[in-house]
Amino acid sequence: MLSIGVRYLLRILPILLLPPISTAYLLSAIGLRERLYAPLYVFISFLSLPCGLVLIVQWSDYCDKRQARKLDAVLPPRVKDSTIGSRNTMHSMIDNFQNGYFGENLTEWARLYGPVFNLRIMFENRMFTTEPEHIKSILSTNFNGFEKGSHFRFQFGSLLGTGIFNVDDELWKFHRGISRPFFTKERISNLQGYARHSDRALARLTERLQSGYAIDFQDLASRYTLDWATDFLFGVNVGSLESILPYPAASRMNAPQSMLTPADAFVQSFSAAETAASMRTRFGPVWPLLELRRDKVKQHMSVVYDFVDPIVRAAVERNRNREPEQKASNEEELTFLDYLVQHTQDMTILRDATLNMLVAGRDTNSFLLSASIYGLAENPYVLSRLRTEILDAFGPTGTPTFQDLRALKYLRAVLNETMRMWPPVPINIRKSKEAALWAPVAPGQKPICVPARTKVSFSVLLMHRRKDLWGPDADKYDPDRFLDTDERYTKYLAPNPYIFLPFNGGPRMCLGSEVGYDQATFFLVKLLQAVSEIALAPDAQPPESVPTWKGREKVWFTSHINMYYKGGLWVRMKRADGMEG
Ligand code: HEM
Structure with a gap:
């Protein structure tokens, strides 16, 4: 091959x-x-x-x-770069990914050229925008004018295959149609899964803190969301919370690589594959030339398939053993995978769909939880106010119902502010099918032309931090801006909801947005009933993951497909009952 x-x-x-x-x-x-x-x-x-x-x-x-x-329009300004093939721009993209503050180069270009510009790499145009009207056009009002497209499929094919994230048109409709029934209120209002897995995660957290060591909260959150997601979507709990949790590197307590459980090996390999796939974007259209000898994504995928294939095969087997009348009568009880197996037996489609769902439902939620903890650790006042809301509603041990989850206004504001500052999916890519028009960025100017078959990128992270859209304190973490009693809410967000898009919008909007909120809310309620203080543990953070920038986030957040903390998020917590830990 x-x-x-x-x-x-x-x-x-x-x-x-x-x-x-x-x-x-x-x-x-x-x-x-x-x-x-x-x-x-x-x-x-x-x-x-x-x-x-x-x-x-x-x-x-x-x-x-x-x-x-x-079209009586203008092209977006081009980032000036006199090197052949815009090599400086390419290096800036690679350097920012490896060493910089996320999107700092893009922010600087937006300062120089305005909210939309042409980020040309290797003679290929890429229109980059942070303008809400343009993003609305891509996702919603001109949905049919944009697609993920063949470039995206080629670049992410070895990772996402033919799954929902990587397809357009009829195949996308097939996946969307198959997936949608799994997000009805009846299905997502069952909180038993959250309760089971969050109990286990909190038990592991307590154990670790009592041992006197800091904990990598990102690792814990990603185990919690993996166990929950495999349980909810495929009916199998892979039990990643049962492994030995990582210790700070300096403790020398970590198990050798050879002792990794299949779930741990899956997480490591999948994350490496995601990084390799997203690195390709930075090299423009010539990235395949760097993979002449081997596919840098595929080399990690055999471990990933070793993990996913048995889950898929078991579902196929279950389906084979089910009587036809059983199949028709118990659709409500089927998991996503069991339901899918009734529609196709194609192993590649099944495997890809399974993996795409895991990407969708696990990494995003895990980062939302981790970033929430970072925000709370750095803002003790917000933590204390949030605890008051939780304790007033449920006391130190009560459990929320589905309805309760939505009544916690301050908690919802904290989650929104977390996703404003650090959206789990910070950047996205599409391609124009035909020439498209975007609204002018200032009154009196001509509209902007996106030529046919042109790559388009948009960053909700950069849009979420624009001072002209969110006010002069847009760089500051402050959940109050999401409360309808706050004047910033009335002034900025209420009249222009498209300035906040952690889940995207339009026909391809996230199917699991409510699940995302519910899961994070449930977990934070349970955690903050038990924990009264959270602090970063810089002594435990691996030295290579301590950011070189000053005066901003103290941990290194970056992104492949989704956001994550380089080196993890090491924290200590104090138990509310006064016991050490
Ligand atoms: C904080 C949590 C979450 C965030 C921020 C988030 C964000 C997003 C975003 C931005 C997209 C659009 C991606 C694109 O167009 O390329 C998306 C799509 C999707 N999400 Fe989520 N997501 C979250 C949780 C979940 C969960 C828990 C599930 C399922 C269990 C889920 C299922 C999906 C699916 C199936 C799609 C594909 C929709 C399509 O292409 O039609 N998401 N999500």
Whole structure:
């Protein structure tokens, strides 16, 4: 099997060879071949390659301008970069991903060029926007004008396959249709799953804190959401909360790699695959050339498949053993996977759908919980106010019902503020099908033209922090801005709800948004009944994950597909009953 890089090379080879071959042919046809010194003949033939590329680039620029003129619109400003193929821009993207404050380079370009600009890498346009009206157009009002597209599928294919995140049109409708019934009120209002797994997670947390060591809360949250998600979606609890939790590196208490449980190995490999897949975006269209020898995503996937395949096979087996009348009568009791198996037995579709659901439902929720803990650790006043709301409602041991979860106004504001500052999905990609028009960014200006078949990126994280949209204190963490009694709410959010989009919007909006809120709310209620103080544990944070920036977040948040904390989120907590831990 050829590598992804070689396949790409074979695809573009005819285009690369066309100019030298046709020049050589032309030189022969006009009789210059015999008269030219042979090396010069070869040199001229090959010189036609860069010349041909320049012509193609100029031609496509000309076409874009013509499209914009026809629509009486303007193209977004281009990030200035005089290096060939915008190498500086590419390096800035890679450097920011590896070493920088998330999106700082994009913020700087937005300061220079405005909220929409053309982030061109390797001669390929990518319109980047943080403008609510543009994001609304992509996601909702001009939904049919944009798609994930073939580029996205190619880039994320080895990771997401044919799952819901990676497809368009009919296949997307199939996945969406199959998934939607699992998010009805009847199904999501059963809180037993949250209760079971959060009890176990809190028991592990208490155990660890009593041992005197700090805990990586991100790790705990990701185990909790993995066990919950596999249970809820596939009817199997993979029991990742039963493994040995990681200790601070300096303690030398960690188990060797060889002792990883299948669930731990899955989490590590999947995260490595996500990082490798999202790294590709930073190299523009030529990323496959860096994977000539091997697919850098696929190399992690065999461990991932080892974990997922038995779950899928068990569901296929269960389905085979079910009588036809049983299948028809008990749809309500089926898990997502059991239901899916009744519609297709294709192992690739089943595996991809399963993995996509895990990406959707696990990583996002795990980061929401982790970022909430970070916000509370850094803002003791918010923590204390939140505890008061929780204790007033349920006392130190009461358990919320489904209705109760939605009545906790301050907790909802805390979750919203957390997702404003650190949205679990901070950036997204689409592609225009036809030339599209976006609203001008200032009154009196012409609309903006997005040429046909152009990549488009938008960042809700950057939009969520815009001072012109959220007020002068947009950089500050303050849940009050989400309370309808707060004047910032009336002034900014109420008249323009599209400025807050942690779950996206429109027909492809997150299916699990309510589950996300409920799960995090339930967990935080239970945690804060038991815990009265939370503090970061910088001594336990791996040194390479301590940020180099000053005056901002004290832990390193970054993103592959979803946000995560590099090196984890190490914290200590104090129990409310006064016992050590
Ligand atoms: C804090 C929690 C969550 C956040 C912030 C979040 C955010 C998002 C976002 C931004 C998208 C759009 C992705 C795109 O267009 O590329 C999305 C899609 C999706 N989410 Fe969530 N999500 C969360 C929790 C969940 C949960 C718990 C589930 C399921 C158990 C879920 C299921 C889905 C599905 C199935 C889609 C795909 C929708 C489609 O393409 O039609 N999400 N989510």
